[in-house]
Amino acid sequence: MPTNWIKHAVSQTPTIITGDDLVQVDEGKLSEYYQSVKLLSLLRSSVLPDTLKNRLQNSGPPKYCSILEEAISSGNFMDTGWTDEYYHAAEEVSFRTRGYPKASRAQWRSLQDAIREQEYKEWNEEPIQESAKSKPSPPPAPARSRYFLDLPxxxxxxxxxxxxxxxxxxxxxxxxxxxxxxxxxxxxxxxxxxxxxxxxxxxxxxxxxxxxxxxxxxxxxxxxxxxxxxxxxxxxxxxxxxxxxxxxxxxxxxxxxxxxxxxxxxxxxxxxxxxxxxxxxxxxxxxxxxxxxxxxxxxxxxxxxxxxxxxxxxxxxxxxxxxxxxxxxxxxxxxxxxxxxxxxxxxxxxxxxxxxxxxxxxxxxxxxxxxxxxxxxxxxxxxxxxxxxxxxxxxxxxxxxxxxxxxxxxxxxxxxxxxxxxxxxxxxxxxxxxxxxxxxxxx
Incomplete structure (x- = not known):
C-alpha cells in the first residue's frame, strides 16, 4: 500500500526516512493538516504583501507552499521573511497532528531552492553603467569571505x-x-x-x-x-x-x-x-x-x-x-x-x-x-x-x-x-x- 504520511513532527524527522516512519492516512487527515497550516500562517503573518495575502486566502490549502515559491521566483518581493512564519506554522501543526504529508517535503525543497536562487541573483548582480562612454571601472578587489564574528x-x-x-x-x-x-x-x-x-x-x-x-x-x-x-x-x-x-x-x-x-x-x-x-x-x-x-x-x-x-x-x-x-x-x-x-x-x-x-x-x-x-x-x-x-x-x-x-x-x-x-x-x-x-x- 502506498504511504503518504510521515509520522513525526518536522523537527523530529530522521535524516533518512524508512518504512517505519511512513503510514497511510485518509484524505481527511491530509486536508486537516494543510488547512491548519494555511490558517495559522495567515493568522500570524504580519509582513505579507496585500496582493500575495489575497492570493493565498483564495487558494486551496495544498497549494499554499507552491504559491510562496512562485512569489519568490518572480523576484517581485524584496522581503521574504514570511517564509519563516510558514515554516513555523508547519512545525507547530505537525506536533499537533503527530505527523505531516510526505508530499510536503518536495514542496519545501522547491521553496528552499527558489530562496537560494533569488539570494544568488542578488549577490551576483552587476552594477549598471551610467553610460556607454563611462570610463571602465577598476578591476575588483579580491573577494574576501565574510564571517559572522567579523560583524560588530x-x-x-x-x-x-x-x-x-x-x-x-x-x-x-x-x-x-x-x-x-x-x-x-x-x-x-x-x-x-x-x-x-x-x-x-x-x-x-x-x-x-x-x-x-x-x-x-x-x-x-x-x-x-x-x-x-x-x-x-x-x-x-x-x-x-x-x-x-x-x-x-x-x-x-x-x-x-x-x-x-x-x-x-x-x-x-x-x-x-x-x-x-x-x-x-x-x-x-x-x-x-x-x-x-x-x-x-x-x-x-x-x-x-x-x-x-x-x-x-x-x-x-x-x-x-x-x-x-x-x-x-x-x-x-x-x-x-x-x-x-x-x-x-x-x-x-x-x-x-x-x-x-x-x-x-x-x-x-x-x-x-x-x-x-x-x-x-x-x-x-x-x-x-x-x-x-x-x-x-x-x-x-x-x-x-x-x-x-x-x-x-x-x-x-x-x-x-x-x-x-x-x-x-x-x-x-x-x-x-x-x-x-x-x-x-x-x-
Missing part, C-alpha cells in the same frame, strides 16, 4: 536577540505517557526525576520541557553550538534578557537549573508558581504545543532547594515573581489572621505529615531570603475583590521588608555542577549542603 558586536547582539529572546519562556513537565513514546536519545542531556502517576498509583520517571508560549514559538538555540565565543555571547543574551517562568513541579525547576549550573549567575528575571491545592494531580503536558497544566501541591523540600539556588548562585537575579494558585485563599486563614500572621505561620499550605523542624521556614519566608531582588507577589483568584487585593499587597510589602534586611545575593565564584548526575535525587542540586555552590556560614 552590536550587530551580533541584535541577531542573538532575534533568535533567542522571546516574550514567554516557560518550564514545565512532560506528560509521562507521551514522553515514553519518544526516542530516548532526545532526553539524554536532561536531568530526570520521578513523579507520582495517579493512574497507576506508582512513581514514573519524566523530565522537564522548555517552551516559548507567546507569538514566536521557536527558540533557535542551535546558534550556541557554533563555537565557544558565539556560545558565550549568545548565552549571555539568552539568560540575561529572557524571563523564565517555572510553571511546573518544583522538581522540573530544579532539573532545569541543575542542567544550567554555569549560567545561573546570568539569569536576571524569574517567575515561579507555588501550588497550594492539595487535590491537584500530576498532568504534565500532552504535546509540545499545549498549555502547561497546573502541577500538584509544591513540596516544601523542593521549594527550599529552589530558593537556595537563587540565594547562593543567581548573582545576576534582579526580578523574582512568586505566583500562588487560587487555593491559597482556602488553605489559609488570611481574613482572620492578616498578612503578618500568615507570613509567620509554620507549615503554611503544607500537610501535617510533611517533615518539619522547629526553626524551618515556610515557603513565603524562603522566598523573602532573596536580598536585593525586586520581589513581586501574585495570587490568583482575586478578580476584583478589594479585600483580597489589599491582603496581597500587604503580604507583598511584608515579604519585601524581609528582603531589605537580608544581605545581597552571593557574589563568590562562578557556580558549577560537581556531580554530572542525570537523576535529580542523586544530583548536587538536591543536596542540603549545597554542593553546587557552598556559602560561608549558615543559610
Amino acid at each position: 558586536s552590536e550587530i551580533r547582539d541584535q541577531i542573538y536577540r532575534h533568535l533567542l529572546v522571546r516574550e514567554n519562556i516557560s518550564i514545565g513537565d512532560w506528560q509521562v505517557e507521551w514522553l515514553e513514546s519518544q526516542p530516548k536519545n532526545r532526553w539524554l542531556r536532561r536531568t530526570e526525576y520521578d513523579v507520582f502517576d495517579a493512574k497507576t498509583r506508582h512513581k514514573r520517571r519524566t523530565t522537564y520541557t522548555v517552551r516559548s508560549l507567546g507569538r514566536q514559538l521557536f527558540i533557535y538555540t542551535n546558534i550556541m553550538r557554533v563555537n565557544r565565543q558565539v556560545h558565550a555571547e549568545a548565552a549571555k543574551i539568552f539568560y540575561s534578557e529572557n524571563k523564565f517562568n517555572f510553571l511546573g513541579t518544583g522538581d522540573s525547576a530544579l532539573a532545569f537549573l541543575h542542567d544550567r549550573a554555569s549560567k545561573l549567575d546570568t539569569i536576571s528575571k524569574i517567575s515561579v508558581r507555588f501550588m497550594t491545592d492539595p487535590t491537584m494531580r500530576f498532568k504534565g503536558c500532552y504535546n509540545w504545543t499545549c498549555k502547561i497544566f497546573a502541577p500538584p501541591r509544591t513540596f516544601i523540600g523542593a521549594w527550599r532547594r529552589i530558593c537556595n539556588v537563587f540565594v547562593h548562585s543567581s548573582v545576576g537575579l534582579q526580578d523574582f515573581e512568586l505566583i500562588l494558585d487560587a487555593s491559597f485563599w482556602l488553605e489559609t486563614d488570611w481574613r482572620e489572621q492578616g498578612a503578618e500572621a500568615v507570613f509567620a505561620t509554620p507549615r503554611l499550605c503544607q500537610p501535617e505529615s510533611a517533615p518539619w523542624r522547629e526553626h524551618d521556614r515556610n515557603f513565603l519566608q524562603h522566598a523573602a531570603r532573596l536580598g536585593g531582588v525586586n520581589l513581586r507577589l501574585t495570587i490568583e483568584g482575586i478578580e476584583g475583590d478589594r479585600e483580597k487585593d489589599a491582603f496581597r499587597r500587604a503580604l507583598e510589602r511584608r515579604m519585601q521588608e524581609e528582603t531589605f534586611g537580608r544581605p545581597w545575593l552571593a557574589e563568590d565564584s562562578k557556580p558549577v555542577c560537581t556531580c554530572a548526575k542525570r537523576l535529580l535525587s542523586e544530583s548536587c542540586i538536591w543536596d542540603r549542603e549545597g554542593k553546587m555552590r557552598r556559602m560561608n556560614g549558615a543559610y
Whole structure:
C-alpha cells in the first residue's frame, strides 16, 4: 500500500526516512493538516504583501507552499521573511497532528531552492553603467569571505536577540505517557526525576520541557553550538534578557537549573508558581504545543532547594515573581489572621505529615531570603475583590521588608555542577549542603 504520511513532527524527522516512519492516512487527515497550516500562517503573518495575502486566502490549502515559491521566483518581493512564519506554522501543526504529508517535503525543497536562487541573483548582480562612454571601472578587489564574528558586536547582539529572546519562556513537565513514546536519545542531556502517576498509583520517571508560549514559538538555540565565543555571547543574551517562568513541579525547576549550573549567575528575571491545592494531580503536558497544566501541591523540600539556588548562585537575579494558585485563599486563614500572621505561620499550605523542624521556614519566608531582588507577589483568584487585593499587597510589602534586611545575593565564584548526575535525587542540586555552590556560614 502506498504511504503518504510521515509520522513525526518536522523537527523530529530522521535524516533518512524508512518504512517505519511512513503510514497511510485518509484524505481527511491530509486536508486537516494543510488547512491548519494555511490558517495559522495567515493568522500570524504580519509582513505579507496585500496582493500575495489575497492570493493565498483564495487558494486551496495544498497549494499554499507552491504559491510562496512562485512569489519568490518572480523576484517581485524584496522581503521574504514570511517564509519563516510558514515554516513555523508547519512545525507547530505537525506536533499537533503527530505527523505531516510526505508530499510536503518536495514542496519545501522547491521553496528552499527558489530562496537560494533569488539570494544568488542578488549577490551576483552587476552594477549598471551610467553610460556607454563611462570610463571602465577598476578591476575588483579580491573577494574576501565574510564571517559572522567579523560583524560588530552590536550587530551580533541584535541577531542573538532575534533568535533567542522571546516574550514567554516557560518550564514545565512532560506528560509521562507521551514522553515514553519518544526516542530516548532526545532526553539524554536532561536531568530526570520521578513523579507520582495517579493512574497507576506508582512513581514514573519524566523530565522537564522548555517552551516559548507567546507569538514566536521557536527558540533557535542551535546558534550556541557554533563555537565557544558565539556560545558565550549568545548565552549571555539568552539568560540575561529572557524571563523564565517555572510553571511546573518544583522538581522540573530544579532539573532545569541543575542542567544550567554555569549560567545561573546570568539569569536576571524569574517567575515561579507555588501550588497550594492539595487535590491537584500530576498532568504534565500532552504535546509540545499545549498549555502547561497546573502541577500538584509544591513540596516544601523542593521549594527550599529552589530558593537556595537563587540565594547562593543567581548573582545576576534582579526580578523574582512568586505566583500562588487560587487555593491559597482556602488553605489559609488570611481574613482572620492578616498578612503578618500568615507570613509567620509554620507549615503554611503544607500537610501535617510533611517533615518539619522547629526553626524551618515556610515557603513565603524562603522566598523573602532573596536580598536585593525586586520581589513581586501574585495570587490568583482575586478578580476584583478589594479585600483580597489589599491582603496581597500587604503580604507583598511584608515579604519585601524581609528582603531589605537580608544581605545581597552571593557574589563568590562562578557556580558549577560537581556531580554530572542525570537523576535529580542523586544530583548536587538536591543536596542540603549545597554542593553546587557552598556559602560561608549558615543559610
